Amino acid sequence: MRQKTTAAERRAGLAAAERACSRSGKKLTPLRRRVLELVLNAGKPVGAYNLLKSLRADGFSDAPPTIYRTLEFLQAQGLVHRIAKSNTFVACSRPHDDHFGLIFVCRQCGGAVELEEQQVIADIGCCAGRLGFQMSRQVLEVEGTCRDCGAAL
Amino acid sequence: MRQKTTAAERRAGLAAAERACSRSGKKLTPLRRRVLELVLNAGKPVGAYNLLKSLRADGFSDAPPTIYRTLEFLQAQGLVHRIAKSNTFVACSRPHDDHFGLIFVCRQCGGAVELEEQQVIADIGCCAGRLGFQMSRQVLEVEGTCRDCGAAL
DNA sequence: CTCGTAACGTTATACTGTAACATCATTACA
DNA sequence: TGTAATGATGTTACAGTATAACGTTACGAG
Structure with a gap:
């Protein structure tokens, strides 16, 4: 199964985030942007605590609420999906529309x-x-x- | 949503368990039978640690591996489903056949x-x-x- | 400017699940 | 009948996942 994300896909994901946020009036803060980048770069479902480790390297807080709150936000914008069966998170492949x-x-x-x-x-x-x-x-x-x-x- | 299980459904669930076990050559031990009863009686998805509390009252071990092992067995027999989105377990409504x-x-x-x-x-x-x-x-x-x-x- | 709100930080803890090994029971078979 | 192999359960300890509660900071609206 393909596990890479192309640069184009990453750009598209971030662009979609900008649009989603401006549409909903929310802010794509550096933290939110960075978490989305991490999920996009992973190219496959990734665990919350893995993301947290990366955040530490970037100087953000590495306490659990940081990542769970941010992922919740990204989910609400339709940019990230949670995969319950593996307790992981993955970038949405079609962030441009509400979908099922x-x-x-x-x-x-x-x-x-x-x-x-x-x-x-x-x-x-x-x-x-x-x-x-x-x-x-x-x-x-x-x-x-x-x-x-x-x-x- | 209906949250009751009828006596007939509980009997059917246990009978299906007997059949499933005899078919697979496994044993429906008192512990396994009791856990299945508890799940059937709940009539809706129930958490592992809730089941564990009930087991304690019945004199079984109330350590986590007890319930997780038993639920794993019941899942393998197709008698119980795990619902990942809520970390709960529910009796299968059609334990008679392998299904999706x-x-x-x-x-x-x-x-x-x-x-x-x-x-x-x-x-x-x-x-x-x-x-x-x-x-x-x-x-x-x-x-x-x-x-x-x-x-x- | 200051108030209100959103975002983020921090601490602590709750909830969910498993690894590893010990003990007990049952079955098969010498 | 002994005994070895296997399956089932008990026990301890811990790993992994997630949230509550509250404090602090940033920032735009009025």
């Missing part, structure tokens, strides 16, 4: 690929409707083995 | 409803196929607000 994504996470390499599948979303929305259930914006996590790791077995 | 389920979890009341939607599963399988991704059996978690909680707002 589908993310495939490899158990072996930890890599992740995010898709937006209209058909799946529509079907799930239909189920939710029958249940009278209101979905919130989120990503669905699908665990398994990616092509590269499967081939390596 | 879709579970709707209410943020307000913590209740959950599990569906098996062939169309959704097929669509996701199709995406996975295009990615060369091998899915493992699991449940997809959809977060939101259930009918009752939504009506109460």
